[in-house]
Amino acid sequence: MSDYAYVADRAKKAFASVARLEGALARKPSDRGLSINLASMRRMAEQARLELERLAEVNNIEVCEYRMVPVQSGGYGLAHVSRVLLEYQNLFTQLHDAIKNGPKTKAMFGEEAEKESTLDFAYSYSGSLGVVMLARSDRDFFAGNLDKSIDALYQILDVSDVDRVKDISHSLGRAVVKRVHDWSKAHVDGGFSADVQWKRSDGRILAQMIDRSRLAEIVGFIDATADEKTVPVTIRAMLVGGNVSSRSFHLSEPQGNTFIGHIGEGAELPQNMTLGQMYEAVIDVSETYYYATEKTKKINILKRLAGPLSS
Numbered sequence: 001m002s003d004y005a006y007v008a009d010r011a012k013k014a015f016a017s018v019a020r021l022e023g024a025l026a027r028k029p030s031d032r033g034l035s036i037n038l039a040s041m042r043r044m045a046e047q048a049r050l051e052l053e054r055l056a057e058v059n060n061i062e063v064c065e066y067r068m069v070p071v072q073s074g075g076y077g078l079a080h081v082s083r084v085l086l087e088y089q090n091l092f093t094q095l096h097d098a099i100k101n102g103p104k105t106k107a108m109f110g111e112e113a114e115k116e117s118t119l120d121f122a123y124s125y126s127g128s129l130g131v132v133m134l135a136r137s138d139r140d141f142f143a144g145n146l147d148k149s150i151d152a153l154y155q156i157l158d159v160s161d162v163d164r165v166k167d168i169s170h171s172l173g174r175a176v177v178k179r180v181h182d183w184s185k186a187h188v189d190g191g192f193s194a195d196v197q198w199k200r201s202d203g204r205i206l207a208q209m210i211d212r213s214r215l216a217e218i219v220g221f222i223d224a225t226a227d228e229k230t231v232p233v234t235i236r237a238m239l240v241g242g243n244v245s246s247r248s249f250h251l252s253e254p255q256g257n258t259f260i261g262h263i264g265e266g267a268e269l270p271q272n273m274t275l276g277q278m279y280e281a282v283i284d285v286s287e288t289y290y291y292a293t294e295k296t297k298k299i300n301i302l303k304r305l306a307g308p309l310s311s
Contacts, residue, residue, distance in 0.1 A: 008134070011048035012123035015277070017041045038177065039235030045125075053199060060201045062146055064119060064136040065194035068187075069128040070073040071212045078131050085131065087183035089194075094118040094179040095156070095172065096149040103173025107182075107292060117149060128195070136202060150198050154206055156180055159218045165225040165291065174291060181222040181292050184215040223292045230286040236309065237281060242273050249302050251281055259283055261300025275310035 024034050044292040052207070053063060068084060070078065074246075087295035090107075098104065137144040156168055156176065169177050187194055194215065197207035237259065241250035247263040263269070273279075282304040288297045 008052055008122055011045065011052050011132075015045050015048075015123045015125045016231065017045075025096045027071060034054040038254040060144065062137055062150065062201055063122075063143070063199040064133045064135070065130060065197045065199070066133060067128045067130045068190070068192040069195055069209075071191050071193060077190065080186070080192070081129065084183070084190055084194075085181070086191065087186045089117075089119055089185045091176075091179040092119065092149065092153065094176050095152045096146065098150065098172045098176055099148050103169075103171070105120060105173065106167075107175040107178040110177075116145065121250060144201060147200065147202070149198060150206065153196070154208055155197070157208065157218070158225050159221050162221055162225045165221050166227075169225075169291065174289075174294070177222060177225075177291050178294055181219060184218045187212060187215045188219055195274075219292075225291045227289045227291075230283060230284050232284050232303070234280065234282050238278055239305075239308075241275065244269075244273075249285075251279070259285075259300050261302060264303050268303055268306070270305060270307060273304055273305070274308055279307035279309060281305050310311050 024031075028034060033256070066085070066088065068081065070076070082093035093109050093114050094104075094107065096117040097109035100113050100116075101110055117135065119135050122132040122134050124131050135146060152172070156172070157180070159165055159168070159180070165177055168180070173229075191212065193212045194210045195208075197205065199205050234255055235251065235257075237253045237257075239249070240252045240258075242248065243261075244263070249259075249261060249263055251259045253259075260284070270279075281300040281302060284301040284303055286299045286301065289295075290297070290298075
């Protein structure tokens, strides 16, 4: 690993020098000395990059080249750049956790999965803003522990409709869908397309260029996706409030549970409803879970009210 660390540091310094020389040459385009130095440093940076990739295979290190390509010449706001990279890390870790430990409903992950999937910054390069990140893996004769997680990154972006969003949720968990949404939204808000390439330590290369408009579509599909579930419940509760004109009700069980909602169309109601009296009620409890926000909206619909009950 000492050789690898040395070459990684050399690549970082070489690409930093390339960026500085490119900036200097932009200010003095006729400076022949700067042109010669830039050409020489680019060769050194490329040699370091190739050596880094060779040593990465030997040391079981996965290499991710990540480019943010601006749709317009709006620059690279630090808040947007840092958010994009953070959301990509969260997405990768959430995927790895789902594959390692099973799907999760909430966007959180285990400490071990987080440690195994942490991406380390290696160096950045010019052109569109490019960042090279590294992930150490454990690899046996057949596979590495990050192989499936890296593969999954490219499989979850074929979101074409709400049904596909739910397919991903069923196989990998709602948390992964939430992470896909947040990462895509970070690119949309920043005005970037994404060009992501992984060079795995087994020699396999996976690459995909995702246009900002495509990422906006993914955000839209997930924004439009929700799970709805309705369960009828029967309770004995006190009528605390009710209004037939506004079709609202408020019931409270002796153990403290309260039900506030709307009186359903065609609901069976007693001729007179007396506040402070006990009733038997049938209520449709509907919960809607929104994938993009992880929020749940609950609606209570009163279907039947019988009583008042004798004590």
